[in-house]
Amino acid sequence: xxxxxxxxxxxxxxxxxxxxxxxxxxxxxxxxxxxxxxxxxxxxxxxxxxxxxxxxxxxxxxxxxxxxxxxxxxxxxxxxxxxxxxxxxxxxxxxxxxxxxxxxxxxxxxxxxxxxxxxxxxxxxxxxxxxxxxxxxxxxxxxxxxxxxxxxxxxxxxxxxxxxxxxxxxxxxxxxxxxxxxxxxxxx
Amino acid sequence: xxxxxxxxxxxxxxxxxxxxxxxxxxxxxxxxxxxxxxxxxxxxxxxxxxxxxxxxxxxxxxxxxxxxxxxxxxxxxxxxxxxxxxxxxxxxxxxxxxxxxxxxxxxxxxxxxxxxxxxxxxxxxxxxxxxxxxxxxxxxxxxxxxxxxxxxxxxxxxxxxxxxxxxxxxxxxxxxxxxxxxxxxxxx
Numbered sequence: 001x002x003x004x005x006x007x008x009x010x011x012x013x014x015x016x017x018x019x020x021x022x023x024x025x026x027x028x029x030x031x032x033x034x035x036x037x038x039x040x041x042x043x044x045x046x047x048x049x050x051x052x053x054x055x056x057x058x059x060x061x062x063x064x065x066x067x068x069x070x071x072x073x074x075x076x077x078x079x080x081x082x083x084x085x086x087x088x089x090x091x092x093x094x095x096x097x098x099x100x101x102x103x104x105x106x107x108x109x110x111x112x113x114x115x116x117x118x119x120x121x122x123x124x125x126x127x128x129x130x131x132x133x134x135x136x137x138x139x140x141x142x143x144x145x146x147x148x149x150x151x152x153x154x155x156x157x158x159x160x161x162x163x164x165x166x167x168x169x170x171x172x173x174x175x176x177x178x179x180x181x182x183x184x185x186x187x188x
Numbered sequence: 189x190x191x192x193x194x195x196x197x198x199x200x201x202x203x204x205x206x207x208x209x210x211x212x213x214x215x216x217x218x219x220x221x222x223x224x225x226x227x228x229x230x231x232x233x234x235x236x237x238x239x240x241x242x243x244x245x246x247x248x249x250x251x252x253x254x255x256x257x258x259x260x261x262x263x264x265x266x267x268x269x270x271x272x273x274x275x276x277x278x279x280x281x282x283x284x285x286x287x288x289x290x291x292x293x294x295x296x297x298x299x300x301x302x303x304x305x306x307x308x309x310x311x312x313x314x315x316x317x318x319x320x321x322x323x324x325x326x327x328x329x330x331x332x333x334x335x336x337x338x339x340x341x342x343x344x345x346x347x348x349x350x351x352x353x354x355x356x357x358x359x360x361x362x363x364x365x366x367x368x369x370x371x372x373x374x375x376x
Contacts, residue, residue, distance in 0.1 A: 033223070033304065035221070105300065105303065108296070108300060108357065109300055111357045111358055112293065112296060112297055112300050112357070115293065115357070115359075116221060122359065125358065125359055126359055129358040129359065129360070154360075157351070157354065157355075158347075158350075158351035158354075158355075158371070159346075159347060159351065161354070162346075162350040162351045162353070162354035162355075163345070163346035163347065163350045165350070165354055166345065166346075166349070166350035166353055166354070167345075167346075167350075169296065169299045169300070169303070170299055170313065170317045171303075171310060171313055171314055171317065172317070172342075183346070
């Protein structure tokens with residue numbers, strides 16, 4: 001059982017600590033932005049010892065990506081609708097909702113912050129990307145197992161996810177359902 | 189004549205001040221990152237009065253975007269090769285070189301910083317986007333005038349620029365010439 005699974009298990013001290021620490025991170029990001037708080041400040045806010053955080057997450061970069069992944073997995077889990085077009089449309093719509101919401105550019109902000117945070121930051125960014133890519137790949141693999149012709153995960157990134165992120169980043173939302181469906185249809 | 193043109197004109201006090209202020213901004217970004225310096229600090233570094241900066245640029249957000257645009261226009265000017273495919277390939281290759289270079293994510297970092305900097309930041313971000321889109325649109329208009337079938341500027345953003353930005357942001361470079369040309373060919 002990995003850290004994320006343990007943190008999600010209802011009840012238990014470890015789960016409570018995980019939830020408190022994630023909440024402290026979320027609050028500090030929203031108050032100060034990435035890069036403007038320390039592990040010590042997260043620990044104080046969550047009411048745990050610094051050493052508990054270091055033991056469980058290793059460093060701040062890993063804690064930041066774990067918090068983001070937990071949130072993303074809750075907000076836009078990979079769908080399983082029975083068809084590739086259905087899965088991709090549902091997933092793209094969830095991502096569009098998420099990135100136009102109040103914490104919209106969570107992933108972009110996090111990636112920017114991690115990119116300028118040395119080797120630990122780069123490693124955490126790569127792990128985050130690999131985990132999200134792995135989830136997307138599972139969805140595409142299920143389609144292939146059903147005999148559907150599925151694109152590569154990188155094509156989904158390039159032609160469905162990247163346009164939505166860049167449009168939101170440069171203030172070109174709203175991402176209408178027609179626009180989002182159009183990105184999926186164009187790819188398929 | 190707008191500020192940028194004045195700043196670029198060789199010689200003259202205004203041009204020298206513009207160049208000194210842009211250099212001060214570039215140095216401060218590289219030392220501290222966006223959001224971690226003030227107009228007063230730029231002025232001190234450039235050896236000019238705060239009031240000169242406010243009179244010419246109005247606020248820090250506008251100064252940041254003007255500095256970025258001057259740099260981008262110098263590094264990846266819009267090409268005019270005589271064909272749409274040639275223009276787009278040349279432009280995409282220049283953007284790929286620029287964003288995989290040392291200051292690679294300049295535009296993404298700047299947009300993230302401006303997005304969390306109130307109304308002035310959002311306005312400056314929108315102006316920056318509109319100016320770059322206008323330049324791209326001129327290139328596409330030239331192709332239409334030659335009788336070529338040209339995509340919309342937004343399609344170029346979505347399917348050529350956005351994938352490259354997101355790949356660099358998540359550490360998925362290098363952007364090989366085959367990959368970059370492939371994005372253009374797929375769009376055309």
